[in-house]
Amino acid sequence: MAESSRLSDVRRIAVLRPNAVGDFVFSLPCLHALKAAYPQARITYIGRQWHADLLTGRPGPIDEVEVIPPTPGVGLPPDAEVDTRRVEDFVARMQARHFDIALQIFGGGHYSNPFVTRFGARLTAGMRAPGAAALDRSVHYGPMQNRRLQMLEVTGLVGAGMVDMGGAPDLRATDADRREADAVLTPVPGRRLAVLQPGSTDRRRCWSPERFAAVGDALSDAGLLVAVNGTDAEAPVVRAVIERMRTPAVDLSGRLSLSGLCGLLDRASLLVSNDTGPLHLGLALGTPAVGIYWLTNLIESGALRQEGHRPALSVQVHCPVCGEENLTSRCAHDESFVDRVGIEHVIGLAMDLLREGKTAGRTARSAT
Template sequence: MDRSWPRLDGVRRIAVLRPNAVGDFVFALPALHALKRTYPDAELVFIGRAWHRAFLAGRPGPVDRVAEMPALPGVGVPPDAPADAHAIALFIERMRGERFDLALQMFGGGLYSNPFLMQLQARLTVGMRAPDAPALDRWLPYREPINRRLALLEIAGLAGAWPGPLPMPELAVTAIDRAKAAQALPPGAGERLVILQPGATDPRRCWPPERFAALGDMLAAEGAQIAINGAPAEAALVQAVAGGMRHRAVVLSGTPESGGLDLGGLCGLLERAALVVSNDTGPLHLALALGVPSVGIFWLTNLLEGMPLRPSGLWAALSVRTRCPVCGQDNLAQRCAHDVSFVDEVSVDEVAGLARAALAASAA
């Protein structure tokens, strides 16, 4: 299969389908930048979720506009989720009226997403294809595990886009972001801010909270200001870390109205950080996109999938456990029913050593 595709002429509007979570959006940034660099005069429309629309509104970058799609079974929600057929039909009709020149499927193997993309009737459709998915005009075979950023860049290549120098930061921080961060945590002279991120959507990727607490105490004793961040649903976890520390830590786990941070405010705070220590979750990848030195605690294949294109900013602690400590089932091919940590074999001393190395490198 010839994979050297020329730039398409007369491109005025590009659709990118990727309605998923924060880390997944960050993985797409190199591909989005490549598309915008190749087609600078085209409008890039990101088909995503409500949080994409709120987060990207007014934010400089490769995305010009977000089209918030309704819940579509198999595309952003489970295949058996209820669907509003009328809302889906209206959205497809509206997107078809945009007369896209390029439409890129950047959401999985395409069993559900490829038929949706094809209904937009773009001049050219590209993306990945699992064996059971319909073919787009240009496609690549879908495989796992794989580096997500590189895979999405390869999809952009099917549309004639190839990367030049990756900007740093990859993601713009706005004055509004900085103001929100300052309201939640006023900046101090000479602050040496370390942000701990103890949550993750998959409990198997969560380092135990008592180890985050022990690490926080070590770094606080060495002069760092510790902030513990989490989504509102992770408030109990954040409090467990803070409650397990002897030193004072700033807790940032509520809604913006209760002193927490929205996603933009988190970017404003991450920009000020000397270090982020995190499980493999969205805020870690935001920090890496912003060029913040980061220690990531990874479970095996997640490191391959989430490795940034600039690996010098990441200090990775890796657990190679594959079998559930409760039932013994191998979780590489199929997940068992137990929500236990698969990264608890990573020691506090290992993460502390990586954290000190990252802080020393950023101060050099």
């Protein structure tokens, strides 16, 4: 939609997207577009507590974060039992903000569209699946759609176009991020750092530990220090990778907050990762990265900027256990759908990034 779709005298904008890390990163292009179109407006991101922890005081398009309470249908099952008084108090606070624009970019809108409409904004816009409640302006929501482009379409509904970042990253690391990372991994001038991310909340998207170990050894042989990252829950898979390596690697499982991970990725020369939050966080920070994707995930989560991004793609659609097609349904098995991605292919993509100088602008700091 053209610039003529812009509202006049816009002072407050609400954006609803209380998702996980990768989902938040997908929204950054549309958030930058909003800020560019309405530079005087205060953008309120309605998310989770981790959004507030990561974004409060961080340079970028978001001015403040409001933490949504547990709300049926908006991050919880529709029949979830919650403290309804907290939900009503939250809605009343949002109504008191007198938003000019309220955007729903959380999902199809069956529950989130009515929720956003209750804020009483001058204009509502967002995504709408078939049968969902109407907003003032909306774009179709369905499967097999690139979510970043889709959210840019939403901002287009209010007259905001994609912003040329001029090579700048979508997300900026802070000094606090770097201090935390440096406290965990002491920088050593001149030695480059590679980060492996072998975990994911969906085990079907996980490349096996022995494959990550082989990549780690190749990077170590090339002179990089290898660190393997994961949450506390992912510690077993992190250890499995390190135990299978013939060269030393650093175990980072559970040692970094999200802020500290930003600091680490900001100085990493390379990231090799499953399709999970840290991959998209690294790409947003400008970290050269090889992502291991399953077919539908690359369609929906593929980065808009391809500089420094190398996808390794699995097109397997049938479960390796039962043979059931998993594009339109999901079988009961959690076997990997990406293990057919070749080790040498991933190593080749990683070495290409290193050879092509995509890491030249990275901080020449690494860790011991």
